[in-house]
Amino acid sequence: MARTVIEPFRIKSVEPIRWTTRQEREDLLRAAHFNLFLLPAEDVLIDLLTDSGTGAMSTKQWAAIMEGDESYAGSKSYDHFRDSIQDIFGYRHVIPAHQGRAAERILFGVMCKKGDVVPNNTHFDTTRANVEFVGAEAVDLVIAEGKQPSLVHPFKGNMDVAALENLIQKVGRERIPLVMLTVTNNSGGGQPVSMENVRQVSEICQRHRIPLYFDACRFAENAYFIKLREPGFGSKSPKQIAQEMFRYGDGCTMSAKKDGMANIGGFLCTNNDLLAQQEKNLLILTEGYPTYGGLAGRDLEAIAVGIQEALHEDYLQYRIASTAYLGNHISENGVPIVQPPGGHAVYIDARAFLPHIPPDQFPGVALANELYLEGGIRSVEIGTLMFGAAARMDLVRLAIPRRVYTQSHIDYVVETILEVFKKRDQIQGLHLAYEAPFLRHFTARLEPMAHAAVNHR
Ligand SMILES: Cc1ncc(COP(=O)(O)O)c(C=O)c1O
Numbered sequence: 001m002a003r004t005v006i007e008p009f010r011i012k013s014v015e016p017i018r019w020t021t022r023q024e025r026e027d028l029l030r031a032a033h034f035n036l037f038l039l040p041a042e043d044v045l046i047d048l049l050t051d052s053g054t055g056a057m058s059t060k061q062w063a064a065i066m067e068g069d070e071s072y073a074g075s076k077s078y079d080h081f082r083d084s085i086q087d088i089f090g091y092r093h094v095i096p097a098h099q100g101r102a103a104e105r106i107l108f109g110v111m112c113k114k115g116d117v118v119p120n121n122t123h124f125d126t127t128r129a130n131v132e133f134v135g136a137e138a139v140d141l142v143i144a145e146g147k148q149p150s151l152v153h154p155f156k157g158n159m160d161v162a163a164l165e166n167l168i169q170k171v172g173r174e175r176i177p178l179v180m181l182t183v184t185n186n187s188g189g190g191q192p193v194s195m196e197n198v199r200q201v202s203e204i205c206q207r208h209r210i211p212l213y214f215d216a217c218r219f220a221e222n223a224y225f226i227k228l229r230e231p232g233f234g235s236k237s238p239k240q241i242a243q244e245m246f247r248y249g250d251g252c253t254m255s256a257k258k259d260g261m262a263n264i265g266g267f268l269c270t271n272n273d274l275l276a277q278q279e280k281n282l283l284i285l286t287e288g289y290p291t292y293g294g295l296a297g298r299d300l301e302a303i304a305v306g307i308q309e310a311l312h313e314d315y316l317q318y319r320i321a322s323t324a325y326l327g328n329h330i331s332e333n334g335v336p337i338v339q340p341p342g343g344h345a346v347y348i349d350a351r352a353f354l355p356h357i358p359p360d361q362f363p364g365v366a367l368a369n370e371l372y373l374e375g376g377i378r379s380v381e382i383g384t385l386m387f388g389a390a391a392r393m394d395l396v397r398l399a400i401p402r403r404v405y406t407q408s409h410i411d412y413v414v415e416t417i418l419e420v421f422k423k424r425d426q427i428q429g430l431h432l433a434y435e436a437p438f439l440r441h442f443t444a445r446l447e448p449m450a451h452a453a454v455n456h457r
Helices: 022-031 059-065 076-089 100-111 125-133 161-171 195-207 219-229 238-247 273-286 297-309 313-332 363-375 384-390 407-422
Strands: 093-097 117-120 137-140 179-182 212-215 251-255 266-270 345-349 380-382 395-399 430-434 445-448
Touching (some): 022 363, 076 266, 093 100, 117 161, 219 238, 219 313, 380 384
């Protein structure tokens, strides 16, 4: 009989979490303008807003932090950082940045101009915003299967290679400064990209002399999915798989707050010497000297250790199993989710959960708010509030911080979701009262369609 997959660590330091009453949560939600981003975190019981920067560090990472070399230039912590990253990613230049979007801003600032087009399987919100900020167009080319939430497919993050070819024919290769692949595909449900797809995309890029970059935030989880699901990879280690994948590309952006297992940090890699020089010049202007890039030496040390730990097989086995545990338990009870469960998160299909709420009344926000009211759980909408009318789906993402919550926390989350599912007919939509010109979901203020609805339940 298969044994229970257990957390492959024991807990050495604990952080209390705080209960609130339903009445308190109703008042808190109203004060937060019905936007969970605007809630004080201490009023959240289980925080599944994001897996970004919210993980627990290991004893080895904390020990490495004490070795941080805070020299402005030539810090040995940078050498540890670069060597550890090169060991996995293999790229010639490793440029630290304070987080993923800083790497994106520098990459697109250097490589793109107005009128350019950047294809990706699915751009993450900050990636899209940074492409558009320089006047380029961000085009999502995920395969058709990746757009159907209930469909089971092993690699729903794959790029549609025929669509990529068509796009290149249509706009011309000179308007496409780079192609990106997001592994795993966060906005498309945390779904992986297969090695076969990476190879095909890489072949097209080489044929048209277009560089291929990875948005590598969750590269370790993607590597483990390849090991589990793609023929020929079962006996390879996640590290070997990651190394092979990165060989097909020319560089990457990375938020080390995900599979870097750190609370802050990121980097940009490239094999192109000229670009690296331009990127470093921009880095010095806005982030910091190229041996720290806006990070402390101790952060570089934490990432150097964490990025290797993310590839440990017992960790990845537990990580993928615990996300699937949440997804499968709610799905078995009828809750519509993006199938199969992703690597870092489970995505509830809010349009199917709340068919009576039209997309322009933000079904994802309505559901996320209800999960908070019911059980103090914070999640995030990925849908019409985040992407406007361009949103193809309205999802609620339950992102699992790395090494933070135990199985009983997850059982509590399952119970809460099932409670809300029973009462789904009573949930109402919302309308916008304020929106910022870009990335509006972070600061938006909303109001329930029927204003008194929250009070009267
Ligand atoms: C796929 C993807 N790309 C880029 C980013 C941006 O990283 P950061 O939040 O560190 O700026 C994220 C963050 O969630 C992400 O999931």
